[in-house]
Amino acid sequence: MSMILTAVLVLLGLALIFGAILGYAAIRFKVEGDPIVDQINDLLPQTQCGQCGHPGCRPYAEGIANGEPINKCPPGGESTIQALADLLDVEALPLDAEHGEEKPKMVAYIREAECIGCTKCIQACPVDAILGAAKQMHTVITDECTGCDLCVEPCPVDCIDMLPLPTTPQNWKWDFPLPGAAVIATDAQRGAA
């Protein structure tokens, strides 16, 4: 009888001690903010285009952290979805066509002769990549442009084009070799014979 009592008391005591330790740790090592949101945000392409339905990448990162689907980011495309799936340990979904499709990286160009200097695109640009002033011609700083499309809509004279970034020797990429004949050499000869 006393043995059972001892066991119960010991277990009770241990439970109390560990509970106290856990409680202390929960307060002492409390993590400020939500680091998962930052991690998700780092994976998003930061175009701030709003195609996901959120006003910018960080709000979508918060949305994902709260359980929103990870396939709403067309600029990021499959690679971003894959990276998010790896991070969050969920299944990678195909890109949701409702929010647009994956396009090659585009950059905005202003047809400068047609620009009337209304500054509407400047106000729309989320990364301040458009240079200009009222009644002065505007131009896009190509290096800063994220290709988010947001400046196209407000332009009253439709003088902004989204063009794919030209390939130069500096940004040219080697191609992966074409998949070779996946047969044994002798088989290939037999097939040819």
Place this chain on the structure above:
Amino acid sequence: MNAVSPIRIWDIPGGIHPEENKHQSTAHGIETVPLPKQLILPLQQHLGARAEPAIEIGERVLKGQLIAEAAGMISCPLHAPTSGTVSAIGPAPYPHASGLEEWAITLEVDGQDEWIELAPIADYRSLEAATLLEVIRQAGVSGLGGAGFPTSVKLKARPEQKIHTLIVNGTECEPYITADDSAMRYKAEQIVAGIEILQHILHPEQVLIGIEDNKPEAIADMRKAVGERTSMQVVVFPTKYPSGGEKQLIQILTGKEVPSGGLPADIGMVCQNIGTLLAIHDAVLLGQPLIKRITTLTGDALQHPTNVEALIGTPISDLLSFAGLQPERLYRLVMGGPMMGFTLQSTAAPIIKTSNCLLAGTQEELPPPPPAQPCIRCGLCAEACPAELLPQQLHFFALGKDYDQLKRQNLFDCIECGACSYVCPSSIPLVQYYRAAKSDIRALDLQQHRSDHSKQRFEHRQERLQRETEQKERDRQARAEKAARMKAAKEAEAAKPNTDADDSSNEPDVARLQAQKPSGLSPEQKQLKIAAATAQMALKKANKQLAANPENTDLQAQIPELEQTARDTQEAFDKAQGELATQPAAEPVAGADDAKKLKIEAAMLRANLRKAERAAGDSPSEEQQAEIAKLREEAEAADARVPAAPAVKQPIDENLKKAKLDLAMARAAVRKTERELTSSPDDADLKAQLETQQQTFNAAEQVLHDAELNSPIPPPERQKVDKKPVDETVRELKTNLATAKADFKRAERELQAAIDAETDTAPAQDQLTATRATLDAAAKAFADHMASKETH
């Protein structure tokens, strides 16, 4: 002679022994190519930033003239290789694996080959290392071995690290290429001179000239050139591909490995190519910038394979025809060697600073690669890899595009030597996988970098917008507060005169305010005016209602009545005002106010007239017509009453305004300095400042006076200005008088209080008498002074 080398030779892991094919091109020494008609000079001939053109189209340039400047730290200037005219600056064919065009300066050669004035440095030993590095940088010297890293940057890559070993790379391990070989054979003296320049710059403890044992002539010539110098040694080691890689050569000569991702400078070594040393020699001792290089022209498709000293920018087609190209035999044209070179897609591209070889291969020489077979995991590639990587693993990860794993497997330590592909029994183009994976990873890193950058910009923008909104809100609040304060002040001001005027104190607020405005009106007039205004309002309201529903007979009946009242009251008021107008206006301001008021009345009448006309529409009723006629009459009468508007609007004299402003500013400055001076009275600077400011003030005052004299504006303000310098005596006398008066008053009050309290009034009486005496005296003094002043 230091023929017996005490240096221990090490071995590198892996490596292969492909067929050398070097003898074809060494038979004719170094030949000179005739001047081509046109040179194409790409702005990107080196690692780093593209050079910036420094000339214009149509300009004639001389041989050796700077035509493009280095754009930034890791960049290289570019010089005209011969004299001629710039015909174009723009995209032009470029020797690159992509076959894409690159910005270039096109030079039409004039054939005179006219040098600019050169500044050779004979005694470079008297110069500082930094000066010599700048000379090398300005001469546009970049690595001529392969990557084309700007030499001056490479030499000071790790300024904190002492360079103890200078390694001269005469290995040239790649098959077919003999450019460095022939340079060592025929230009050994210059190469040694170049080494001595680097010795002077770097002060290394040892200089090792590494040459493979398949170049006996070059070894002999270099040994001869080095001669008795003990500071440098020619080290000969067995031939093996790829001993010529920088890191591999360092390992062979010193047994040390350059850390992964690091530079040779991290372990105190610098490696320079033979061609680069020649260029350094030319730059310092001859003053010539880098405008030419030795290039091997070889391959079975050429009848006359040789080495040439060609100008940078010479089109490849010119070089190939010099070497006797047989176009029908040419199967593949490679820039660089067969192991690491890339296939050129056109012969229009020029040679650039890094082009060490052109290999025009026939189909037998460079056969198309057999189709790749699946990897059989034989492990030959891992045995051949000089960097001790695991090519199989890299291959599989590259296939799966698993970039994290590739990085973990040190893909970036791969020197793309091609040894693994060479030994692969399945003919897998391994290097192509690595190159593709590397460029993908670089692109992704760049993208990541850019997205971080965009994020930062976006966040800063958000912050800025928020700041602006907050600022706007603050400004708005400040304005609202200010407006409220102003309103309160106005109300207080408006209330003050009314408390003084007893008759209006029990009027309603609005009436009081209204009555307060036309200051020239008597209370009767005011009341009349109010009555007139009320009648007008009622009439207006009735009119409006009538316009809204014209059927209402009640309203129609009311209107004439109202009109009558309005007219009566208005007439009464006009009469009263007419009386006032006949009296001379006490103050000009009031007169102006009246004129304004009359104008407003006239305008209101006109507005009423228009409204009535609108309300009547196209077919006015009789009453309406009558009303309109009446209103018109009234309006005309009112118009006639308005004085013919002189002096209402004052002409603005800009000079006067400016002079006034200046004076005010000068006064403020003086006041400020005076205040400062009171807090620190010993400050000599402040005193001096005060003096100058006072002078400015006086000058400004003078200017204002002049401006006033010249101003077309009548000078009512000038009295104010005249009033300003009050006579000190008068002021004192006046003050005395006022004090005396106040004392007397107080004495009187005290006396009264004493009487009321029925106490002893004697002291108060005494005081009263005393104060009266003082007052009399003060008054007399003042009167006397004023009288004496008038007589003056």
